[in-house]
Amino acid sequence: MERKPTMNDVARVARVGTMTVSRVLNGSANVTEETAKRVYNAIEKLGYRPNEMARALRSLKSRTIGLIVPYLFDPFFATCAHAVNTVAREHGYSVILTTSNDDPATEYNEAQSMLQRHVEGLLIIPADIRRSRVSQAEFAGTHIVTLDRPVHDARIDSVQVQNQSGAKRAVLHLIEEHGHKRIFFLGFNKNLYTVRSRFEGYRRAMLEAGLESESTFDCSSEEATAEIVASHLRSSNSPTAFFTANNLTTRYTLQALLGSGVRIPEEVALVGFDDFELAEILHPTLTVVRQPAAEMGRVAANLLFERIKRDEFPEEGNRVVLPVELVIRRSCGCKGRH
Template identity: 80%
Template sequence: MERKPTMNDVARIAGVGTMTVSRVLNGSANVTEETARRVYHAIEKLGYRPNEMARALRSLKSRTIGLIVPYLYDQFFATCAHAVNMVARDQGYSVMLTTSNNDPHTEYEEAQSMVQRHVEGMVIIPADIRKSRINQSDFSGTHIVTMDRPVHDSRIDSVQVQNQRGARRAVQHLIQQHKHKRIVFLGYNRNLYTVRARFEGYRRAMLEARLEPEATFECSSEEVTAEILSTMLQGKAPATAFFTANNLTTRYALHALVDSGVKVPDEVALVGFDDFELADILHPTLTVVRQPAAELGRVAANLLFDRIKRSEFPEEGSHVVLPVELVLRRSCGCKGR
């Protein structure tokens, strides 16, 4: 199917910025006659049709924002969503919540549906950012903030955490404090921005210690993870520690180790990225890199409402990075918290 022309295409043909195109479409007096002529010529040449609903939103106040997350069975996403909802409530807004199932096409359709329902802005945890179709041109009248993962459009505000730094610090702890040499990175989706960033932190820590990085991104279920771990724990030089990319992979790995009777941390150490309920009362308690899920949601929501109040669509968005914390418990080999 042929791609529909966007405001970016019009700006490129006319030799102006997208904000100038937007001003022309809105009848702004700040655009010269010559510039307007070039813009209209580009519109006619491309057959561009602006999103009338999105443009109408500038004057329409629904007091509703949209929220799109990959899914809700992950506690991290649920916590982020709850925090966004609490900020919206304080602002007197309602939240329209849906999931993308980590599918970029579904994500784009859900975002379009929200615009048609007059949301004033959207907070989105993007699916695969390499294929994400979320951009400010296609949603020119709607404020957008992404959290946890960015998109390629730098005009869109984003809030993330120190993924690479947190993973690097955790692996350094396993190497320096517990003398592990064969530490394996466990992930379930190489295409996720956060998993790739955390793998890079793991890889750097390993290379700095002159150790060989070893990773798998196939931990898609408990059964598959059990098979992978069984292979890695055999042979003359079995893995002595695992670093898991998120709490879903951590749960898969923990189930596999418990079911196979492998003792943590006596036989193998386990450190995961992201904390979750019960992690501090399991046996053993789990060492994790804790990311501020609630704060992530609060910051993203507050940033969105600031844009809505100011009616700002900047050429360069704000990109906030929140700190993470290494929480030492027993699964890494430490004796106490």
């Protein structure tokens, strides 16, 4: 059976992107006469027949948007989701919320399901930016904004934070203010854009100080983290400080240190990326790099609604980077604050 031509085939023959083909078919944005002619010539040459029913359904206004996050047990993602929902209500929209479990295949399936429910736009915290499929042709007519982690498609808007510089600032604080020379980096997934960026900030701080980097990316559970921490505390050249990549890793590490009877910060200092509610009431209170989680959700949602309102599909999307804050408490060794 002969394969039917696809939108990708049309784009290849017309020497344009799939999003441009979608624009020509939907009439949703201005395309030059020359470009449109190339697209129509390619369509005629290939005998391409777009799915008219899908296009008609997609043009309906559902007044809903979709939101896909990795999971909801992380307070950061939950806070982002709450902010998105608040903005959606202000615009008279509803939010369909689901999780990907940090799995690209699940993310793709959920995004497809969202399209079948005729959402007018998608907000996504990608599971794995290298394997994300939300820039494929089937999503070409859907407005998409990514949060926290970008995808490898310059056309898609993204909202991020200062992951690298925030991590670097925190590690330099441990080095310059407290004299630490053996600082160990703890992460839980090296495939994540945010974890890699924060590790790079840590690495640069250590490099500038002439210190050797040490790291692990295997803190996927309380048990795994406890074993890693215990083994390094037993070593002859044990770390004097730990820097953790996100709030889940921070909590696993804190539990492991307290379970080992280690005094924080007298024996080992601890600084983490991400703030959370209990961080300022734990003993000791935790020094963290605070992300503007609610602001990220608000900015991303407002950006999406602006795209929906204008029906814009730019060749180069916006890349918004929000600032982070080093919140000094006691786990790093500082006293008299918080």
